[in-house]
Amino acid sequence: MTRLAVFDLDGTLVDTAPDLVDTCNTVLARRGVPEVAPETLRRHIGMGARAMIEASLRLNAITLAPAEIDTIFHDYIEHYASRIDKLSRPFPELLTALDTLDAAGVGLAVCTNKREGLARQLLTALGLLDRFVAVTGGDTFPVCKPNAEHLLRTIELAGGTRERTVYVGDSRIDRETATNARVPIVGLTYGYSDVPMTDLAPERLLGPGEDVGAAILALFPEDAGLQAAQ
Template identity: 35%
Template structure:
C-alpha cells in the first residue's frame, strides 16, 4: 500500500499494542478471585480474556469458574479489582519491542501521538509514566471519564481533535477488532493492526489497512525516515 504521507496524528491502543500488561492484570484479577475463595487463572488464560476493560475481564474471569454475580455484588468486586490493579499496574508490564523508539521517531517527525484505551484513565496514565512514555502523548483518554468505551468512536474522535488533527489525517494503531471498528466509525484515514496483541481472531482476517509484526514497521508506512531528517 502507499505510505500514509499526509498523516498528522497517530492514536494508539495501549494493552496488546504498546505494552504487554497481562502479568499485572492477572495478578490483580487473581487477588480479586481469592477474596471470593476462587482459584487463580494462569497468565495464559487471562491473556485470552483481555479486551474491553476491567469490568469485562472480571466477568470473564468469574465465568470461567461458572460464577455469575448480581449487579451489586459485581460492582463491589469490580471496585476491589480496580483497587488491586491501580495499586500496582506496572510491576510486570513491559513495552513491546520498538514502542519507545517508534514514539520518538513520530515526535521527531512532528506527528502528534494520542492514546485511546478502555483501561481506567488514571491507571493508564500511571502505567504510561511507569513505562517511561507518558510524555510522548499529547492526549490520553481512558474509560470512566464521561466517554463510552470503544468501539463507540466518541473517545477516539475526542483524542484526534485534542491533538489538533482531523479524522482524515489520523491513524489508529491497535491489536483487535474493537480498535478497527472504533477507527472506522470515527472516519479515520486508516487503521493499522499489530499481529502480536490479544486478538482472538487473527488480525490478518479483520480488514485493516495495514497489518504489522513490529511497531518499527509503522515508520516506513508513514514515510517518516525522510520527513524526520
C-alpha cells in the same frame, strides 16, 4: 499539527497482561475462585477489566449477583493501581515507532478504554506520559470505544483531524473503533483480542519485530501517494 498517530494502550503500546491477569486472579482468589491460566485470560483483556472478571467466573461455572461483581471490580481497580507497573513493559517495537514518529514531526496521542487516571499513572511510571499531546480513557467522555466519538474527540483534543490521523491497535474493539471513525488502522497481531487481528482486515497488519513507525507513516495521504508514485 498536520499528522497524528493515536495509540491504544493495553496490548499495543505496553504489554500489561502480566499485571492485569495477576490482579484478576489475585482478587478472585480472595473469594475462593480458582486461578484461570494467563493465556486464557489474555483474550479477554481487550474487553476491559469487568469483562475479564466475568470471563473468569464463567470459566469456573460461578454465577454472582451484579452487585457482588461491582464490589470485585472495585477491588480489582484498587489492587491494580497499587502494582500497575510491576510487570508491565512497553513493547520495544512501539518505543522505536515513537522515536520514528517524533523525528518525522507526527503528533502522538493515546485512546484507551482503561480509566484515564490509570492510563496516566501507567505512562508516568514508564516514563512515557510526556511523549503524548493527549491521553483519553474510557471515562474521559460520555462514550468509549468502539464508539467513534471516543477516537474523534481524542483527535480533536490533540489538535488533529480525522483525515490526517492513523490509529494503532491490537483488538477487535480497536478495529471497530477505527472503522466507525473512518480512520485507517495499523493492526498488531501480538496484543490481546478475542478475535485475531489477522481476521479483522486492518489497513496494515504487523507482527512482532516489524517496523510500526514506517507502517504508520505509509498510511498518511501524502506518504501513500509518494509510495505509489515510486
